[in-house]
Amino acid sequence: MIAATAATATPAATTATTMSDARRAVLSVDVELFRHTPAYRNASGTLDDPSVGLEGARFLREAFARHDARTTAFVVSEVAEEHPGAVGAFVDAGHEVGSHTHTHRLLTDLSPDERREELVRSKERLEAVTGASVAGFRAPAFDFGDGHFAALDAAGYAYDASVVSCRRIPGWYGGEYDLHRPAPATAVDPTASADLAEVPTAVFPGIGLPLTGTWLRFFGVRYAILGMRLLARRGIAPVLYVHPWEFVDLPAVEGVPKRVYVRTGDWMRRAVERILSTEFSFVACEDVLADAGLGGGSRTGSAGGGTDESDHGEA
Numbered sequence: 001m002i003a004a005t006a007a008t009a010t011p012a013a014t015t016a017t018t019m020s021d022a023r024r025a026v027l028s029v030d031v032e033l034f035r036h037t038p039a040y041r042n043a044s045g046t047l048d049d050p051s052v053g054l055e056g057a058r059f060l061r062e063a064f065a066r067h068d069a070r071t072t073a074f075v076v077s078e079v080a081e082e083h084p085g086a087v088g089a090f091v092d093a094g095h096e097v098g099s100h101t102h103t104h105r106l107l108t109d110l111s112p113d114e115r116r117e118e119l120v121r122s123k124e125r126l127e128a129v130t131g132a133s134v135a136g137f138r139a140p141a142f143d144f145g146d147g148h149f150a151a152l153d154a155a156g157y158a159y160d161a162s163v164v165s166c167r168r169i170p171g172w173y174g175g176e177y178d179l180h181r182p183a184p185a186t187a188v189d190p191t192a193s194a195d196l197a198e199v200p201t202a203v204f205p206g207i208g209l210p211l212t213g214t215w216l217r218f219f220g221v222r223y224a225i226l227g228m229r230l231l232a233r234r235g236i237a238p239v240l241y242v243h244p245w246e247f248v249d250l251p252a253v254e255g256v257p258k259r260v261y262v263r264t265g266d267w268m269r270r271a272v273e274r275i276l277s278t279e280f281s282f283v284a285c286e287d288v289l290a291d292a293g294l295g296g297g298s299r300t301g302s303a304g305g306g307t308d309e310s311d312h313g314e315a
Helices: 054-066 077-082 084-092 112-130 148-155 214-219 221-233 266-276 285-291
Strands: 024-031 072-075 096-099 239-242
Touching: 024 054, 024 266, 024 285, 054 084, 054 266, 072 077, 072 084, 077 084, 077 112, 084 096, 084 112, 096 112, 096 285, 112 148, 214 221, 214 266, 221 266, 239 266
Parallel strands: 024 072, 024 239, 072 096
Antiparallel strands: none
């Protein structure tokens, strides 16, 4: 992966956060189904229902509505093709939609042409299905390599959300970066386009582990909320992430590690309700970028947004 040099950030990246956004946070959603996870793809068993996880997206939309919260949904566009109503409902509710690739394959497992196809196709399909412009991108498992920002720039994205500046976690990720607030993408890759920004995922100060995802389920909701408050004291709007499949009762699948099932379903539903009930105002990634003076939407026109596909309804 590319080594980050946070010292290369321009002044926009180091501008002090205003009091108005000191208690803002992002609870982003990586909209993938259980079958898209590496844990399932590497398992020997199979699912009877390929849509496992979809109901978790409904729960999250309803939870955001109850708490007057906004989110960024980074969507696997294959999900949008199969369930356009479920993805369109995020846009209909006023949320931002970004790309999480088309098939959720790890980018470093793909050829350069395959990586470009994942970026371009997902953006085009999401814009066609939702009728909304797609500016942001998050790589599956925060996995990306050389040429990542050049490919994003060529595909017309405005920002990336694939950096997590955590300690090295063997077999997972981490150890490469030291970036904790929105910045120009040159803070990660000095050769990146000046038009691109980076929105890093929050990590617990001092401990250096992410606040949500698997770590929320391992360490508990008080761990996540304390980390959010510590970051807010430093003028950082914490960026969290969850997956819809974490909010459903997962079926047992042969070969899926037991850790994947820890505290999924009802526990996660209650945990997210507690997080959304805190003093934070939950906004989208594009909002914290604007706070940092790094705003800007997709740099290409919508890939269609035709009336046939963007007439969502509710799934």
